[in-house]
Amino acid sequence: MEIILKQDIKKLGEKDDIVSVKPGYGRNYLIPQGFAELATSSAKKVLAENIKQAQFKQDKIKQDAEALATKLESVKLSIGAKAGESGKIFGSVNTIQIADALKKQGFEVDRRRITFEEEPKFVGEFIANLNLHKEVKVQVPFEVIAE
Template sequence: MEIILKEDVIGLGYKNDIVEVKSGYGRNYLIPQGKAIIASPSAKKVLAENLKQQAHKLAAILSKAEEEAAKFNGASVTVEGKVSTTGALYGSVTAATVAAELAKQGLEIDRKRVIMKDIKFVGEYAATLVFHKEVKVEIPVTVIAEGEVAPVKEEAPVAETEAEATETPAEEVAE
């Protein structure tokens, strides 16, 4: 079934998009909730005419979304969590967690606008913030163990220091 969305539907499309959905989803949920209409030829013509008339309004919405996105450029999130010995988190880091951490930094965003898979292990990940269908910002998300300050990458220099310590006596013996 082809429908025209009357508002943004997360995971389906944006306002004024023509999308294909299963008949039951369209008839039983989207249309009765007022989120969509059936995409008949006459409805498509009306949509095209409305889009022509609203072009300047859409440009204003796009510029507003770009201004909001500019606030989040360079932002990053670090989340501490309880971790097992294998590096797996007890629980997970979700979009709501990332939105809450951004709010602590003074950057308010709705959790529904944060797109990412749930994080279940320690490491570095990315989350996408969607402000408009054409304006998206990707921010890094780092998950560390609770109470851990040093990243895992610093273990390698320690191993090199031990190797240097064992080489020094071998050189003295050779002399």
């Protein structure tokens, strides 16, 4: 019996895979639980069209991320923080501050997509890694200055 998976199932397949299972497993568990649907010819055509449209959307998102990455390569940020005499800042610079500094320069980046190579806890220069897409990553240098 062939079925189309609606979600990832361990040891069976991933979402939108067409897999062959025993009829009892398909009819009594996978289909009633909503994990799969019967792979009829019309369902296969709908699946092919959905995959095609999803691929088009993913390509558009990737192109937008690449365009943003080329603009971000020339950006350098300055983040102000309260610091002691030794150069150690009180607390640390976080991703929210980087996202706000990018927003002030006209770039909309989600703070959850920002990571640091090393946690900025001192005054100096650091690098923020921006994961704009699973295949598009860019590094933005920023400087922590004492206020």
